[in-house]
Amino acid sequence: RHALPAAIAGISTLALASTSLSAVAAQTITVGHTTSDNSHYSAGVDAFAAKLDELSDGEFVVAEHPSGALGGERAMIEGLQIGTIDMVVSSTGPLGNFVPETYVLDLPFLFKDYDQARCVLDGEVGQALLDKIDQHDLVGLAWSENGFRHLTNSLRDVKTPEDAAGLKIRTMENEMHMAAFRELDVHPTPMAFPELFTALQQGTVDGQENPISVILTGNLWEVQDHLSLTGHVYSPAIMLASPVLWDGLSDEEKGWFREAAHAGAEATRAMVSRLETEGVAELKEKGMTVVEDIDKSAFQEAVEPSYKVYTDEYGSEMLDRIRHSD
Numbered sequence: 466r467h468a469l470p471a472a473i474a475g476i477s478t479l480a481l482a483s484t485s486l487s488a489v490a491a492q493t494i495t496v497g498h499t500t501s502d503n504s505h506y507s508a509g510v511d512a513f514a515a516k517l518d519e520l521s522d523g524e525f526v527v528a529e530h531p532s533g534a535l536g537g538e539r540a541m542i543e544g545l546q547i548g549t550i551d552m553v554v555s556s557t558g559p560l561g562n563f564v565p566e567t568y569v570l571d572l573p574f575l576f577k578d579y580d581q582a583r584c585v586l587d588g589e590v591g592q593a594l595l596d597k598i599d600q601h602d603l604v605g606l607a608w609s610e611n612g613f614r615h616l617t618n619s620l621r622d623v624k625t626p627e628d629a630a631g632l633k634i635r636t637m638e639n640e641m642h643m644a645a646f647r648e649l650d651v652h653p654t655p656m657a658f659p660e661l662f663t664a665l666q667q668g669t670v671d672g673q674e675n676p677i678s679v680i681l682t683g684n685l686w687e688v689q690d691h692l693s694l695t696g697h698v699y700s701p702a703i704m705l706a707s708p709v710l711w712d713g714l715s716d717e718e719k720g721w722f723r724e725a726a727h728a729g730a731e732a733t734r735a736m737v738s739r740l741e742t743e744g745v746a747e748l749k750e751k752g753m754t755v756v757e758d759i760d761k762s763a764f765q766e767a768v769e770p771s772y773k774v775y776t777d778e779y780g781s782e783m784l785d786r787i788r789h790s791d
């Protein structure tokens with residue numbers, strides 16, 4: 466009489482046991498970023514997750530939180546420090562507030578092209594900066610990429626520094642960027658990325674600057690008519706981990722995370738490269754007026770004094786190392 470229920474109970478106990486076993490074995494890694502789920506960062510998180518799954522044989526599962534769901538980049542980096550978030554993909558925008566040595570990367574017209582920037586970040590200078598990051602309650606896993614930043618606004622075509630003067634431009638919360646924009650006589654308004662779309666929509670600011678991938682996948686073309694391909698600053702990104710997560714990992718597991726982060730960065734860079742050309746055509750189709758014949762040397766000359774803001778505070782050693790690294 467009790468045979469059947471016992472058998473059923475046996476089956477469900479087995480099922481429960483296997484469920485709880487896998488739940489214990491797999492550790493969920495929370496990864497946050499501010500760009501959308503079809504962005505270059507998201508492509509990187511997908512590649513990271515796949516590689517980590519492969520290397521760890523399913524021991525780690527990645528939970529991606531795109532579109533600023535966990536906050537802006539500065540807030541998320543604070544989350545890493547106290548251990549409320551496991552990993553973040555961030556631009557270097559707010560990173561200098563935590564690790565001043567990284568400010569050097571945010572100087573305008575420092576890198577001449579993608580190859581040079583990637584080479585510096587993957588070389589000695591990049592490693593030296595990762596080591597600095599590790600001294601500030603953060604773990605730098607790999608340099609990823611945001612891309613060369615271009616100026617957009619809702620008022621007029623900008624070809625020259627004079628055209629930009631007077632515009633109210635949202636910048637990242639980054640002293641070097643703000644110093645450069647002040648030299649152009651624009652009004653830099655620092656703001657976290659998740660607030661940007663609404664600020665543009667409501668006209669709180671006239672414009673902003675971001676790589677093509679962000680302008681496209683962040684739908685900024687919906688609220689900005691004019692795009693100028695100024696390429697005024699290379700914007701690195703970085704895959705960061707929380708020291709709270711890190712300290713709980715074995716050396717072998719740490720190796721998996723680093724390898725997976727490099728796979729993620731590679732996927733992100735590939736998408737940035739693709740969108741740098743294809744994305745401009747797409748933005749034109751979406752109705753943006755694209756100014757391509759920019760007098761870059763005029764912009765470069767105008768923002769040159771911002772280098773002194775940097776060297777007065779931090780010296781020129783890192784800058785020289787970057788300039789002599791190609």
Ligand code: EAX
Nearest residue numbers: 499555556611637658675
């Ligand atoms: O990191 O804040 C910014 O403009 C960044 O470029 C963007 O969130 C991607």
